[in-house]
Amino acid sequence: MKVLVAVKRVVDYNVKVRAKGDGSDVDLNNVKMAINPFCEIAVEEAVRLKEAGVATEVIAVSVGEKACQEQIRTALALGADRGIQVETEGSVEPLVVAKLLKGVVEKEQPQLVILGKQSIDGDNNQTGQMLGALTNMAQGTFASEVKIDGETVNVTREVDGGLQTVQLKLPAIVTTDLRLNEPRYASLPNIMKAKKKQLDVYSPADLGVEVKSHLSQLKVEPPAERQAGIKVEDVDQLVDKLKNEAKVI
Amino acid sequence: MSTLVIAEHDNSALSGATLNAVTAAQALGADIDILVAGANCAAVGEQAAAVAGVNKVLVADNAAYEHQLAENVALLIAEVGANYDNVVSPATSNGKNTMPRVAALLDVAQISDIIGVESADTFKRPIYAGNVIATVQTSDAKKVITVRTTAFDAAAAEGGSASVEAVGAVHDAGISTFVGEELAKSDRPELTAAPVVISGGRGMQNGDNFKLLDGIADKLGAAIGASRAAVDAGFVPNDMQVGQTGKIVAPDLYIAVGISGAIQHLAGMKDSKVIVAINKDEDAPIFQVADYGLVADLFDALPELEAKL
Ligand SMILES: Cc1cc2nc3c(=O)[nH]c(=O)nc-3n(C[C@H](O)[C@H](O)[C@H](O)COP(=O)(O)OP(=O)(O)OC[C@H]3O[C@@H](n4cnc5c(N)ncnc54)[C@H](O)[C@@H]3O)c2cc1C
Ligand SMILES: Nc1ncnc2c1ncn2[C@@H]1O[C@H](COP(=O)(O)O)[C@@H](O)[C@H]1O
Numbered sequence: 001m002k003v004l005v006a007v008k009r010v011v012d013y014n015v016k017v018r019a020k021g022d023g024s025d026v027d028l029n030n031v032k033m034a035i036n037p038f039c040e041i042a043v044e045e046a047v048r049l050k051e052a053g054v055a056t057e058v059i060a061v062s063v064g065e066k067a068c069q070e071q072i073r074t075a076l077a078l079g080a081d082r083g084i085q086v087e088t089e090g091s092v093e094p095l096v097v098a099k100l101l102k103g104v105v106e107k108e109q110p111q112l113v114i115l116g117k118q119s120i121d122g123d124n125n126q127t128g129q130m131l132g133a134l135t136n137m138a139q140g141t142f143a144s145e146v147k148i149d150g151e152t153v154n155v156t157r158e159v160d161g162g163l164q165t166v167q168l169k170l171p172a173i174v175t176t177d178l179r180l181n182e183p184r185y186a187s188l189p190n191i192m193k194a195k196k197k198q199l200d201v202y203s204p205a206d207l208g209v210e211v212k213s214h215l216s217q218l219k220v221e222p223p224a225e226r227q228a229g230i231k232v233e234d235v236d237q238l239v240d241k242l243k244n245e246a247k248v249i
Numbered sequence: 250m251s252t253l254v255i256a257e258h259d260n261s262a263l264s265g266a267t268l269n270a271v272t273a274a275q276a277l278g279a280d281i282d283i284l285v286a287g288a289n290c291a292a293v294g295e296q297a298a299a300v301a302g303v304n305k306v307l308v309a310d311n312a313a314y315e316h317q318l319a320e321n322v323a324l325l326i327a328e329v330g331a332n333y334d335n336v337v338s339p340a341t342s343n344g345k346n347t348m349p350r351v352a353a354l355l356d357v358a359q360i361s362d363i364i365g366v367e368s369a370d371t372f373k374r375p376i377y378a379g380n381v382i383a384t385v386q387t388s389d390a391k392k393v394i395t396v397r398t399t400a401f402d403a404a405a406a407e408g409g410s411a412s413v414e415a416v417g418a419v420h421d422a423g424i425s426t427f428v429g430e431e432l433a434k435s436d437r438p439e440l441t442a443a444p445v446v447i448s449g450g451r452g453m454q455n456g457d458n459f460k461l462l463d464g465i466a467d468k469l470g471a472a473i474g475a476s477r478a479a480v481d482a483g484f485v486p487n488d489m490q491v492g493q494t495g496k497i498v499a500p501d502l503y504i505a506v507g508i509s510g511a512i513q514h515l516a517g518m519k520d521s522k523v524i525v526a527i528n529k530d531e532d533a534p535i536f537q538v539a540d541y542g543l544v545a546d547l548f549d550a551l552p553e554l555e556a557k558l
Contacts, residue, residue: 011377013512013513014512016380016512017377017380017381018380018381019381019382026376026377026381038494093358094349094358094359095352095353095356095357095358095359098353117494118494120377120378120493120494121376121377122376123361123362123375123376123377123378123493124359124361125345125349125361125362126349126352126359126361127349128349129319129345129346129347129348129349129350129353130349130350130352130353130359131353132319132320132350132353133323133349133350133351133353133354134353136422136424137424138320138422138424138425139319139320139346139350139425141319141345141346142342142345142346144487154428157342158342158487158488159342159343159430159488160341160342160343160441160488160496161430161432161433161488162430162431162432162433162486162487162488163430163431163432163486163487164316164427164429164430165427165428165429165430166316166318166425166426166427166428167425167426167428168424168425169423169424169425172424177487177494178477178480178481178494179480179481179487213388214357214358214387214388214389215358215360215385215386215387215388216385216386216388217383217384217385218371218384218385218386219383219384220376220381220382220383220384221381221382221384222380222381222382223375223379223380223381223382223519226519226524226537226538228536228537228538228539228542229524229539229540229541229542230540230541230542231531231536231541231542231543231544232541232542232543234543234545235543235545235550235553235554235557236557238525238541238543238554239554239557239558241541242502242523242525242541246502246523246540246541248445248501248502248522248523249445249469249502249558
């Protein structure tokens with residue numbers, strides 16, 4: 001069984017991103033970039049399926065500028081077998097990413113596509129579901145457990161009220177939540193090996209997709225800043241402040 | 250112009266999140282209809298018809314929609330939604346699961362998690378864990394939108410008198426089935442709508458110690474939340490996670506106990522009216538957003554707080 005994993009290049013999760021002073025965009029000068037944490041979990045899940053003898057090949061795909069090959073290499077160092085970059089100028093919207101991934105799905109015919117539930121830059125939480133609609137595949141979003149069983153996969157999902165389990169016909173789509181697994185660290189020898197693994201580059205035209213944007217970002221601004229308040233001396237003062245100053249209890 | 254709001258419900262009761270979505274929909278300035286997709290969900294249809302400002306309620310009552318399987322419900326919403334300018338859902342786990350599928354079926358972008366409506370095609374939404382607010386404009390004639398419920402007041406649940414119509418369309422994609430669910434049972438208010446939230450983090454040390462929050466929550470009528478670290482460590486279930494990738498809360502009072510204040514946690518609670526932090530590390534980042542910070546060992550502070558409330 002082939003598994004396709006979608007990985008996105010994003011700002012490292014430790015970086016506190018700020019809007020530029022003129023509001024034109026966020027300031028990403030010299031910030032550290034990384035693989036989206038949810039995509040790292042996706043890669044780990046795919047590699048574990050391979051180690052368990054369920055998956056035969058793990059392919060990591062990323063859509064973006066050439067720099068995203070770095071994140072594909074990270075996935076390869078974590079255990080993916082080969083990589084695909086779909087080269088676009090700048091970042092593209094989830095609907096376009098989903099169309100491009102559909103093109104890759106048609107070429108590669110994977111039985112399972114694993115994506116992150118959300119990219120931590122745009123906080124969209126859309127691409128996996130959109131790919132599901134475009135390919136008419138079932139989706140197990142926000143997964144905390146994935147069990148392949150012959151022609152189907154059981155996915156336990158983190159939902160508002162707790163956990164829900166669904167059974168999906170393969171081929172299917174899974175998007176990862178935080179509790180699915182704990183990703184490993186890439187070892188130095190594996191990082192070296194990853195440099196030699198196959199990495200193909202496609203253009204959107206190769207996949208028959210026209211890149212068109214539906215959304216325009218008019219401006220960005222910082223959120224209303226909170227002022228740090230005061231430190232209270234003790235519990236008595238805290239209760240007094242909440243009662244008489246903030247009047248919330 | 251017309252807007253279709255997707256009802257959030259459990260087949261018997263309309264969820265409050267729908268009311269926030271209705272308010273967001275009102276800001277779009279169009280007539281509002283509500284779609285209730287479910288099974289044996291007539292009662293929900295009646296409740297939706299009573300919501301103030303609603304024109305018409307469409308009820309699609311079929312076994313295929315019982316568990317809100319996205320593969321089925323998205324086909325329904327795309328079909329019904331074809332007649333509307335806007336399709337709006339609260340950004341609940343159902344909304345997040347289904348709406349992008351709807352958007353792709355309609356070949357339009359989705360605008361996720363909006364916190365403001367600037368005009369009929371321009372919206373504000375948080376990005377980068379809420380560290381930046383983006384204003385985005387869509388060129389799509391049809392808008393598919395999910396709404397951050399804490400950013401919009403609830404519409405009045407009573408006072409409306411919408412007509413109720415049945416929708417016959419049955420869509421069973423036949424590719425997914427519901428197996429089971431484990432839903433948290435609690436007498437406490439729902440986390441995302443509670444007026445007071447008290448959350449515990451890794452500093453709580455184990456699940457048993459979360460009992461220390463119970464008495465305080467009882468006295469304040471609070472919901473109990475948690476940081477990701479507390480959920481990952483297995484202290485409490487996933488549905489209690491507050492944050493960028495968990496639940497977004499904005500109560501009148503948020504009390505963070507043994508939580509350091511990572512960006513991702515702040516993203517889920519920093520719009521609370523009053524924030525209290527209890528942490529033994531006086532340099533913990535949570536104090537930078539707290540109105541009232543108490544530097545103390547939580548194992549001393551919590552019993553004392555419970556006693557003095
Ligand atoms: C992709 C991604 C998504 C994430 N999403 C979320 C999210 O949605 N929500 C979320 O919360 N996190 C999220 N995180 C995790 C986040 O980065 C932090 O790791 C997490 O919030 C830390 O939880 P914590 O504050 O409980 O633990 P810690 O950072 O370990 O802090 C524990 C605190 O408890 C205090 N403490 C310890 N003992 C005591 C005591 N006896 N008395 C008083 N204080 C004490 C310590 O001083 C410390 O400040 C995410 C991370 C990633 C990478
Ligand atoms: N440019 C991209 N390249 C590869 N995968 C992507 C890209 N954008 C989104 N994805 C995948 O879709 C998931 C959800 O992203 P989003 O819908 O943007 O929140 C990510 O975790 C990735 O797995």
